[in-house]
Amino acid sequence: MFAILFIIFLLFPTYVLPIEILSYGVDGSSNNINVVIKNRNPIVFFKYKETDIVSHFEIKLSSQPQLLPDTTIWYVLSTTNTQNTINYITRLEIKTPLVEQTTYYLSISVYDIIGGSITLQDKFCTTKSAVSLKNEISLEIDYNNPFCPNKGEITKIRYMIKDKDIPVKVYLFSISGRYIMTLNESFAQKDxxxxxxxxxxxxxxxxxxxxxxxxxxxxxxxxPPISKFIGIIDNR
Structure with missing residues (x-):
């Protein structure tokens, strides 16, 4: 075993730190209060460091906080590939139908090539409309995410400000933080x-x-501003 680890160290000299998940959650953010499920399946995602070498991952979803085998309603055990991972962000559509106004518990476990692992847990509630979100600002990418512009697809970005009327700008940035464009600028009325x-x-x-x-x-x-990920793909 020591010899194997030594060879891995020689091949990957920068790979000395434990695996790290930079962000994770459902529909682009962690600590989700509400996730829109109207006419769509939510997206589970996690982002890892460029220096991490992921061997496989495991995702569990349950309506019970214990996440036991008999209470798990959606389970994935897979490797990262070009179909589910872009720029070190792995995204999977929840294939199991979810029930409105229900709390779900999520577990994401990611494993590296030398046996290291990290497990993150979160919970979210489902809703049909962004109107019912309880954040000071709500933001939902609730249609076609990721989407394929080459096939004429669009995506719908919905946002709402609660409790006050205020000028708002909606920006688009690259994953590296480079400003691309302003999607919208308006005076938003509350709710x-x-x-x-x-x-x-x-x-x-x-x-x-x-x-x-x-x-x-x-x-x-x-x-404070609010942000979410959105994905573009070349083909479906």
């Missing part, structure tokens, strides 16, 4: 859901390359 239909094109009308992007809703006061 009104605003929808942006985005076709995957930049401000010059060119379809952006396949990859992960970040949508940021920024109120123009001291209210």
């Amino acid at each position: 009104v859901v605003y929808t942006i239909d985005w076709d995957g094109k930049d401000k010059n009308g060119k379809i952006l390359p396949q990859g992960m992007y970040i949508v940021v809703v920024k109120p123009l006061d001291d209210t």
Whole structure:
């Protein structure tokens, strides 16, 4: 065993730290209060470091906090590949139908090539509409995420500000944090859901390359912004 670890160290000299998950959750954010399920299946995701060498991962979903085998309603054991992972972000659609107004418990375990692992747990509630979200700001990518602009697909970005009227800007950034464009700028009225239909094109009308992007809703006061991931794929 020592010899195997020594060989791995020689092949991957920078791989000395334990595996680390940079972000995880459902539909682009962790600590989800509500997840929209109207006409769609939510997306589970996790992002790991570029230096991590992931061998496989395990995802469990249950309506019970214990996440026991007999209470697990959705289970995945798989390796990362070009179908489920882009730019070190692994995304999977929850195939099991979810029930509205229900709390679900999620466990994500990620394993590296030398036997290290990390397990993260979270919970979320399901809802049909972003209107019922209880955050100070709500943001949902609740249609076609990821989506394929090359096939004429669009995605719908919905946001809402609670309790006050305020100017808002909606930005798009690359996964590395590079500013790409402003998707919308408006004076948002409180408790009104605003929808942006985005076709995957930049401000010059060119379809952006396949990859992960970040949508940021920024109120123009001291209210903290909120962000979520959105994905573009070349083909389905």
